[in-house]
Amino acid sequence: MTSQYRVRVLSSYIIDDPDAAYAHMGQRNRWVNGFVTSLVRQRSGLREFDLQFQRTPRTQEELVRIVDAWHAEGVQLAICPGTDSAIRLAEVNHRIPMIYFGAHPENNGLELVNQPNVTGIRLNLPLIWSYEDNFALLKELMPNLERVYFALNLDSEFAFPNVRVMYDAFRKQQKGFWIDGKSPYIGYRSVTFLAERAGVRYLEGPYGPITELEQGLREADLHNAALVGFNDTVLNEGAADLLLTFSKTHEVPLFWVNNPSVIERFGVADFSSDFEAVGRVVGKLALDILRDGKPINEIPIQEDPGARRTLNLKRARALGLDVSTATRNKFTEVIE
Amino acid sequence: MSDSAIAIREKIIDSVRKVEPKLESVRISEGTSLSELNMDSLRLIELGVMVEDNFGQGVSFDEWIEQERARTDNAYTLESLVNFVFKATRS
Numbered sequence: 001m002t003s004q005y006r007v008r009v010l011s012s013y014i015i016d017d018p019d020a021a022y023a024h025m026g027q028r029n030r031w032v033n034g035f036v037t038s039l040v041r042q043r044s045g046l047r048e049f050d051l052q053f054q055r056t057p058r059t060q061e062e063l064v065r066i067v068d069a070w071h072a073e074g075v076q077l078a079i080c081p082g083t084d085s086a087i088r089l090a091e092v093n094h095r096i097p098m099i100y101f102g103a104h105p106e107n108n109g110l111e112l113v114n115q116p117n118v119t120g121i122r123l124n125l126p127l128i129w130s131y132e133d134n135f136a137l138l139k140e141l142m143p144n145l146e147r148v149y150f151a152l153n154l155d156s157e158f159a160f161p162n163v164r165v166m167y168d169a170f171r172k173q174q175k176g177f178w179i180d181g182k183s184p185y186i187g188y189r190s191v192t193f194l195a196e197r198a199g200v201r202y203l204e205g206p207y208g209p210i211t212e213l214e215q216g217l218r219e220a221d222l223h224n225a226a227l228v229g230f231n232d233t234v235l236n237e238g239a240a241d242l243l244l245t246f247s248k249t250h251e252v253p254l255f256w257v258n259n260p261s262v263i264e265r266f267g268v269a270d271f272s273s274d275f276e277a278v279g280r281v282v283g284k285l286a287l288d289i290l291r292d293g294k295p296i297n298e299i300p301i302q303e304d305p306g307a308r309r310t311l312n313l314k315r316a317r318a319l320g321l322d323v324s325t326a327t328r329n330k331f332t333e334v335i336e
Numbered sequence: 337m338s339d340s341a342i343a344i345r346e347k348i349i350d351s352v353r354k355v356e357p358k359l360e361s362v363r364i365s366e367g368t369s370l371s372e373l374n375m376d377s378l379r380l381i382e383l384g385v386m387v388e389d390n391f392g393q394g395v396s397f398d399e400w401i402e403q404e405r406a407r408t409d410n411a412y413t414l415e416s417l418v419n420f421v422f423k424a425t426r427s
């Protein structure tokens with residue numbers, strides 16, 4: 001057999017607990033399906049690959065050891081689902097080509113692709129990418145919505161340095177957990193504009209230890225409120241479960257971005273990139289590099305190929321939300 | 337088995353062997369289960385793509401997997417897949 005392409009997938013989203021709501025997010029979002037489909041359609045296949053999946057380790061020291069091992073094995077390509085893993089890997093890997101797919105809210109962290117061995121697909125975070133067909137759906141599902149709470153994990157790479165500066169300054173003021181959208185210390189002002197257009201108040205809650213998130217949730221005014229989570233929260237052990245449990249216990253609608261498997265439990269709706277389409281792009285880029293010899297530094301960052309919105313109609317109805325047919329039709333998938 | 341079903345069977349076996357070259361010399365019969373062939377989840381995905389590409393949009397490999405998941409015995413056999421594809425291509 002001709003030698004295989006040695007490829008490693010490094011992901012923070014390989015979860016130990018098989019019963020966790022997000023344990024199978026890779027399977028659920030089908031990026032791997034897209035990747036394999038792309039290989040087949042380009043007349044390649046898994047038989048040409050030595051493809052292994054590894055969980056991103058907690059420390060950079062462990063990551064250095066992994067990269068050293070990859071060099072020893074002759075690994076030719078790394079694939080990173082998620083900006084967090086990509087940023088961490090790029091810090092210690094300057095030679096092995098890397099393809100990642102991940103979000104860069106308000107373009108934070110995009111300098112990553114200036115590194116010559118890195119390219120990727122920039123994911124849009126659909127809920128906060130645009131108003132019509134995305135953020136506006138929160139108000140369509142909850143006409144009485146008055147405030148949205150976004151929890152943000154300080155222990156992930158999504159707490160970009162410039163955003164963290166604002167959070168640190170806010171904390172020094174000791175004005176509570178939640179940062180109001182109109183505050184000069186808000187991390188993501190674009191979300192404030194979306195919220196204002198919807199006529200709702202936006203509150204951002206950066207947390208470190210899970211106890212901070214617990215405290216923050218206790219401070220929230222839950223009347224006509226919604227919670228929103230992102231996958232940085234999945235990276236904090238227990239935090240996603242906390243939001244799910246809180247949502248269930250207090251009957252506060254929970255929305256998510258880029259993780260329909262969370263929504264299948266007790267969430268109302270998820271706003272995702274079309275990860276199967278993302279996987280197809282990753283497959284094409286992988287063969288461009290490995291088979292066709294295209295230098296990775298000639299491959300520009302790719303745009304998000306599309307979105308998928310998932311509605312958990314059962315949960316919505318359990319919360320007393322009256323979902324019109326028109327609103328329902330705006331979702332790619334409806335779970336009944 | 338009809339000629340059409342035989343042709344479907346041969347195409348599926350051919351796809352299985354393309355996905356997993358180690359199975360080149362392994363006898364695959366109607367009763368063989370995909371799980372016996374030690375095909376991992378990634379290779380099942382690839383087989384699914386090849387089956388759908390070979391037999392057209394009316395065939396949903398995911399639907400077959402869901403059907404088999406509900407079985408209590410004799411799940412994921414070649415015979416079941418052949419029958420599934422045969423019915424899907426005739427509807």
